[in-house]
Amino acid sequence: MNTIFKSMSLFSFLLLGAQVPVLQAQEAPVAQQDEIPQDDELPADEAHASETPAVSPANLASTAPAYPELLPVYKQFGEEAGLVKLMDVFMDKLLADSRMRPFFENADQARVKKHLVEQFCVILGGPCTYSGRDMKSSHAALGIDRANFNALVEDLQWAMNKQGIPFRAQNKLLAKLAPMHREIETK
Amino acid sequence: MSVTKIKRKALCLLLISIATNAYAADQEDSSFDNGGKLLLTGGVTQLEGSAGGGLTPWAVIGGYGTDDEIGANAFYTRVNTGSYHLDDAGVMIGFYNRVELSFAQQRFNTEQVGGLLGLGDGFTFKQNVIGVKVRVAGDLVVNSDSLMPQISVGIQHKKNNQAGVLAFIGAKDDSGTDFYVTATKLFLADGLLINGTLRFTKANQIGILGFGGDKNDSYKPQLEISAAYLLSQKWAVGAEYRMKPNNLGIATEDNWFDAFVAYAPNKHVSFTVAYADLGNVVIKDNQRGVYASVQVGF
Numbered sequence: 001m002n003t004i005f006k007s008m009s010l011f012s013f014l015l016l017g018a019q020v021p022v023l024q025a026q027e028a029p030v031a032q033q034d035e036i037p038q039d040d041e042l043p044a045d046e047a048h049a050s051e052t053p054a055v056s057p058a059n060l061a062s063t064a065p066a067y068p069e070l071l072p073v074y075k076q077f078g079e080e081a082g083l084v085k086l087m088d089v090f091m092d093k094l095l096a097d098s099r100m101r102p103f104f105e106n107a108d109q110a111r112v113k114k115h116l117v118e119q120f121c122v123i124l125g126g127p128c129t130y131s132g133r134d135m136k137s138s139h140a141a142l143g144i145d146r147a148n149f150n151a152l153v154e155d156l157q158w159a160m161n162k163q164g165i166p167f168r169a170q171n172k173l174l175a176k177l178a179p180m181h182r183e184i185e186t187k
Numbered sequence: 188m189s190v191t192k193i194k195r196k197a198l199c200l201l202l203i204s205i206a207t208n209a210y211a212a213d214q215e216d217s218s219f220d221n222g223g224k225l226l227l228t229g230g231v232t233q234l235e236g237s238a239g240g241g242l243t244p245w246a247v248i249g250g251y252g253t254d255d256e257i258g259a260n261a262f263y264t265r266v267n268t269g270s271y272h273l274d275d276a277g278v279m280i281g282f283y284n285r286v287e288l289s290f291a292q293q294r295f296n297t298e299q300v301g302g303l304l305g306l307g308d309g310f311t312f313k314q315n316v317i318g319v320k321v322r323v324a325g326d327l328v329v330n331s332d333s334l335m336p337q338i339s340v341g342i343q344h345k346k347n348n349q350a351g352v353l354a355f356i357g358a359k360d361d362s363g364t365d366f367y368v369t370a371t372k373l374f375l376a377d378g379l380l381i382n383g384t385l386r387f388t389k390a391n392q393i394g395i396l397g398f399g400g401d402k403n404d405s406y407k408p409q410l411e412i413s414a415a416y417l418l419s420q421k422w423a424v425g426a427e428y429r430m431k432p433n434n435l436g437i438a439t440e441d442n443w444f445d446a447f448v449a450y451a452p453n454k455h456v457s458f459t460v461a462y463a464d465l466g467n468v469v470i471k472d473n474q475r476g477v478y479a480s481v482q483v484g485f
Binding site: 145181 | 255256329330331332375377378417420
């Protein structure tokens with residue numbers, strides 16, 4: 001089966017001309033590795049806070065908007081303890097995924113996880129405060145495209161499945177996260 | 188309620204219960220594969236080779252590629268309706284989540300009806316369909332905070348190989364082109380996908396019986412509606428309705444209906460099984476049966 005896919009893929013490559021970037025996204029994160037500052041991280045990194053303009057409250061509000069009506073979903077995620085466990089599984093998955101590893105391997109992973117717990121907690125109506133940076137400035141330097149964004153969503157889905165979070169609860173959260181592509185993607 | 192209606196409902200319930208049980212047994216997830224789109228958000232392949240539901244094109248661009256990727260699919264579909272069967276196969280390439288090119292060949296076997304009509308048992312209409320679809324606005328998945336759907340426009344050019352028979356039954360042409368505009372919205376929080384397609388067509392039984400006829404030979408708008416409910420990343424159930432014109436004096440043509448279950452264990456393969464009700468097809472009423480489709484992609 002795999003051989004068939006490979007030969008078909010080769011066929012389409014020949015058909016379309018060698019300059020066509022077939023499956024470019026697979027290689028893209030690796031190519032970007034050199035451009036990523038050593039201490040950078042994806043969701044919320046204060047390391048550069050001094051270098052970036054002051055964060056507007058509006059940007060921050062769109063980073064961790066609170067939806068009190070999602071409190072039942074917060075409970076389905078196992079509240080804060082559940083979110084902490086989820087982020088452990090999620091980060092392991094991100095580091096194991098060749099598409100995502102370049103974005104996270106040199107980040108302060110503990111802090112990324114902390115900020116993700118806070119962010120998800122706030123969004124799901126939980127009693128948390130988000131202490132990270134806004135989505136736009138924290139992702140500006142990373143050169144993230146739609147394929148990267150979707151790959152991260154897949155890994156999050158994988159982690160949520162692993163934690164036994166009901167599919168419907170997952171989608172309630174994803175529906176709030178998905179519009180953030182506008183702040184996260186820069187290409 | 189007629190026996191048929193009860194049967195139809197029972198079948199739908201059966202399909203849903205199969206999917207639900209299989210889903211329950213499938214909670215332990217295997218790893219996802221490469222390709223930028225989320226599982227099942229590329230749809231499956233519809234009868235004429237475009238990405239969509241089983242009967243109708245959706246606004247999605249086939250394959251799992253995103254804005255900077257190329258994805259491709261091949262499919263095989265078999266429909267058994269009682270008095271006839273259809274074999275349908277094709278390939279599709281999606282470019283940069285923007286343009287989709289497709290080719291499909293349909294072979295409609297008249298089985299013993301061919302004999303009754305003097306064409307011979309197993310007489311087969313063969314039709315080739317070339318499709319082009321372009322995404323013009325929206326994104327299916329990520330705009331979950333607005334009502335904006337993904338919108339695409341497309342054409343399907345069809346050529347039937349039985350010009351003589353088609354002329355004899357009153358069709359005006361053995362080839363024709365359908366034009367359509369399609370809007371697909373995923374309500375992510377609810378796991379619900381809704382599609383509406385408006386198709387301008389002269390095709391009789393999607394072109395198997397030619398194009399135009401003694402009763403009408405002009406383009407007529409036809410509405411096609413799909414709804415799908417995502418049970419998990421891998422399982423979806425849904426239903427579709429496709430209106431069709433009625434151009435031929437020799438046989439009435441009914442609107443089509445199906446209820447389907449789709450399963451995508453990974454991004455390289457998906458399976459769709461449906462119960463399809465095609466109504467009257469030439470001299471045979473109540474053409475109902477099983478639609479089964481497999482799609483492979485990379």
